[in-house]
Amino acid sequence: MSFGILALLALLPIISVFGLIVLFRWPATRAMPIAYLITCFLAFTVWKVPFSQLAAASIDGLLTAASILYIILGAILLLNLQQESGAIFSIRKSMFLISPDRRAQAIIIAFLFGSFIEGSAGFGTPAAVAAPLLVAIGFPAMAAVMVSLIIQSTCVSFGAVGTPILIGVNAGLSGQVEVVNYLSAHNLDFASYLNSIGGKVAIIHGITGTLIPIILVIMMTRFFGQKRSWKEGLSILPFALFAGLCFTVPYTLTGVFLGPEFPSLVGSLLGLLIVVPLAKIGFLMPRKVWDFPAKETWPQDWIGQEIEERHDSES
Template sequence: MDTGWLSLIALTPILSVLLFLVLLKWPAKRAMPLAFMITVLVAFFVWQVPKNQIAAASMNGVVTALEVLFIVFGAVLMLNTLRESGAIHTIRQGFMNISPDRRIQAIVICWLFGSFIEGASGWGTPAAILAPLLVAVGFPAMAAVMVALIIQSTPVSFGAVGTPILVGVGNGLSGQSNVEETASSLGMSFTTYIQSIGGQVAIFHGIIGLFIPLMLVMMLTLFFGEKKSIRSGLQVWKFALFAGVAFTVPYALVANLLGPEFPALFGGLIGLAIVIPAAKKGWFMPKETWDFANTSKWDPEWTGKLTADRLVQPTISPLKAWLPYVVIGFLLVLTRMDLFPFGDWLKQVSIQVNQLFGTDISLESTPLFLPGFIMICVSLMSIFLYQMNKTQYQSALSQSTKMIISAAPALLFSVPLVQVFINSDVNALGYESMPLLLATTVSSLTGENWPLIAPAIGALGAFVAGSNTISNMMFSLFQFGTAENVGITPGTVVALQAVGGAAGNMICVHNVVAASAAAGIVGKEGVLIRKVMIPLMYYLIFAGGLGYVAIHGFGFNSGTFIVLAVLLTFTILILKFGQSKGQLTYTKENKKSSNM
């Protein structure tokens, strides 16, 4: 079959997801089973993938979906435990004490605390933790999920102590003679070369991520503000850029000086240590305090099963209220550092099946190593910490179980779809896998302009695979080879792959489903994906422009035009809309509603 037609057919699984979720606005639990069936039909009848290969890939996807559900269950159970104990009231009041401004709360909770969680655990955990926490603080559920997904970008390349770089890019390029030769020509070992790519990734992310806090609040006020305007978001530009710098500078320095393991982790911690005291002192803070409209004016689509409780006088100290999350972060780091044996101990409990159904696909799961296990353990510890009674904890357990059951159908079909798509390289016709064929077709059309496209390929991989790590494993070698073929720097192109793969986490289906489930708004995934496409496009366009300039230099070229256009656009927006008009947007009515 002609390569062009084959490429169009290979797009079918992706287009079906976009059609059902984004255009037709079907809930994921309805859209993903049908999209899975379409993918299986394409794999079987067009690619002629053997039945046992499809079955093995699907089973591998089911196991991965169960792992994601386990993580989400742990995050929701932890949140519900804090709700039932009363600790959540203290946490909410603590954020109100930093600032009652919802824009400031979103930046501190998502951008800084979320980046720390991403650096400690990765795998979509931050969105699953942050979304219900924001709802508890008083955000509409859909707003909470949206902002939690937006920060699934800059810190993601170094999530789970560097796994997307060390495992994703490392495994994707390992054992290849051309990669070894390139590293050697630069006077580097293979390991050092991978670390240098990680350093480039951090610089790209640092420049792009500088504006993500501002983008986050612009999106918040545009879609969920009473006036539906970006003006209110732009009025906190000083604080947003300050928070951006407080995270991205240490983030980039750590990546280039210490390696890929801790940029997001240390960036988040250092950022929190800088920004929270500054916020309390009023540095860079807006003159007005912004809040959502009264809950009676909220669009019903914004809310779900999880709602904020009435804010009562806290009876638990701030340290005691935050202690479970502190312990979770500490244990996640401790179990993921090779310096300590704890991670290896947890991995000893392993479910492993090699050559599943007679294929080369292996199934492996280490349930005790998953972040969900740690969160469940800390939840149980909280029973004694807060002296909870049996009824309180049973209520937390019941609420969490119901929420997970509602999210399960979508995940149990979306992840197997991804696995069938990726593993379509085993077929009777000798075709490349569907994602690789798509990437090859695109590269043949672009030539030296490939840096503009490379981040989008990474995002595509994350969208279909649900993971920056897997996207890097799938496409790093392809990106490296394409760069060699068109005569541009391979390491920089692979870095752009990793940057795009991180940004793609904003819209990857199982992240959206997991975060939505955690916030109690299952069935609105398509609406969220459409909203989050805006910051994703910013990320990919800016990354492509920066990559082009990094390779070809500044000059009269498309990369320079893109970079200058992005910077000029933010400058104009800030100058035009970023000035305060002295109007108080946080009214008594708003304040009352925020305490509900």
């Protein structure tokens, strides 16, 4: 069997997930088991993987999924506690006291707070926590999800207290012959090598991550503003770049000098401590406050069917 056919077969589980979820709009609860069965079938018939190895890999996958769900559970539990206790309304009031500008709110909640959640919990929890917070303070559901997913970039490499580097990269490189030979030739131990990788990742992502706030803002004003304007997003460029630097500078320094555990945590925490009080006094903020159009004019796809149905049932 040719290499091209093998590559295509290897991609088939991923293609099936994309097709079933994106094209056919199947829920993940139906699409993922089918992708799993396709994977097992290909592994058993094409690559001749023993059944015992398939079973062991499946059990390992279940345990890994359970650990991820356990982490996400804490984030969702925190959100539900905020909702039930009424803290969510206090947060909404506090955000308007900091800045009524939706662009600044998106940067503070989605980018800085979302990065903090990613640095501590990881595994996509910013979308599970920051997006509902944005909806609670008046963002369209689609806009809240969009900005919460855009920030899943710079902070992810050091999410869950450095898990991608300490576990992901570690598992991929540890014991590899090429890596062992490289370390021997340069008289390095593996821990130092891993830290150097984290430092280089921090530098690259620190440069690009500075632009994430302005990217999420111009996307928001372009697709969810009344004027559908890029310029309304660019008008907050000084504040967005400042907020980005407040995150990426300590993020990069932490990754280079302290290791991969804390860049996202330190960067976001210091960023919040600097940006929030300065936003409150209008530092680098444009004079004109930007907001979404009136809620009654929002298209249905901004709100989402489930939220709309819930709103109707409550009213």
